[in-house]
Amino acid sequence: MKFKVVIREGEDGWYVVEVPSFPGCISQGKTIEEALENIKEAIELHLEPDEDFITVGSGQIAEVTV
Numbered sequence: 001m002k003f004k005v006v007i008r009e010g011e012d013g014w015y016v017v018e019v020p021s022f023p024g025c026i027s028q029g030k031t032i033e034e035a036l037e038n039i040k041e042a043i044e045l046h047l048e049p050d051e052d053f054i055t056v057g058s059g060q061i062a063e064v065t066v
Contacts, residue, residue: 001066005039007032022046 006018010028015035019025019042027042029035 003043005036007035019043019046 003019003021006020008016008018010016014028014030015032016026016028017035017039019039022043025039025042025046027035027038029038
């Protein structure tokens with residue numbers, strides 16, 4: 001999967017990366033390369049289901065690969 005990200009240089013000289021598709025999904029790094037690696041991890045964590053918060057009532061839970 002590919003996602004568009006926004007890279008900005010912060011006031012402290014670090015690079016901040018945000019994912020517009022996922023509000024609040026943000027990371028940073030000392031270099032652009034490091035920031036991009038870090039945002040990959042943040043996206044992966046964002047996409048992981050948090051089964052502690054899943055409530056399905058009388059429904060079923062299934063996995064789907066995207």
